[in-house]
Amino acid sequence: MSLLTELIYISELAPTARLTQVADVLNRARANNQVLHVTGILVFDGLRFVQHLEGEQSVVMQLFRRIQQDTRHTNVRWLHDSLIENRRFDAFFSGYWHDDSPDGAIASLQNYSGVGLRSALHSRIGCFDLVS
Ligand SMILES: Cc1cc2nc3c(=O)[nH]c(=O)nc-3n(C[C@H](O)[C@H](O)[C@H](O)COP(=O)(O)O)c2cc1C
Numbered sequence: 001m002s003l004l005t006e007l008i009y010i011s012e013l014a015p016t017a018r019l020t021q022v023a024d025v026l027n028r029a030r031a032n033n034q035v036l037h038v039t040g041i042l043v044f045d046g047l048r049f050v051q052h053l054e055g056e057q058s059v060v061m062q063l064f065r066r067i068q069q070d071t072r073h074t075n076v077r078w079l080h081d082s083l084i085e086n087r088r089f090d091a092f093f094s095g096y097w098h099d100d101s102p103d104g105a106i107a108s109l110q111n112y113s114g115v116g117l118r119s120a121l122h123s124r125i126g127c128f129d130l131v132s
Contacts, residue, residue: 005057006040006088007064007081008117010110011049011073019046021072026094038063039089041125048106049073052121054087079109080117088122 013022022044029042038055051067053060060081068076105124112120 003057004054004084004087005060005081006052006054006084006118007060008050008052008079008121009064009067009076010079010106011051011076013044013047013049014072014074017072025070025072030092030094032063033092036063039087039092041089041093043106043125045104045106050079050106050109050121052089052118054084054089057083077110079112080114082115 013019026042033039033053033055036055036059038053038059040051040053040055042049042051053063055063064078109117109120109124
């Protein structure tokens with residue numbers, strides 16, 4: 001039986017990475033995740049990424065290990081994972097929200113954990129300028 005899992009992490013754009021590489025990341029993520037049946041959201045605020053991934057447990061964990069190795073971002077910190085009964089996202093969405101302030105919406109997520117983190121992320125989704 002396949003187990004459905006969600007995972008949330010936060011990271012920072014690598015100092016050596018260019019902003020234009022974020023578009024490359026999104027394009028790869030969309031194409032790959034469709035094949036992997038992974039859904040979720042990737043939000044970027046010009047400095048930090050926060051990504052919520054959901055899908056079959058082994059697939060999500062393997063994908064996260066791959067993402068962790070990606071040199072376009074750094075300081076990748078796992079924030080939450082748990083088994084879920086249903087997906088929250090029907091498709092892979094990308095969000096872009098520009099805010100350079102250290103107390104921005106993404107930065108504030110670090111104060112949460114577990115399901116509280118997930119709720120905090122989702123309550124902030126409305127303030128992200130989502131591009132699907
Ligand atoms: C912030 C961030 C988020 C990423 N998210 C995904 C993702 O959701 N799915 C994915 O396949 N790759 C994602 N990637 C890219 C992977 O690290 C990796 O480059 C890619 O999966 C390789 O795909 P390829 O073998 O098809 O070239 C992400 C990279 C970064 C920096």
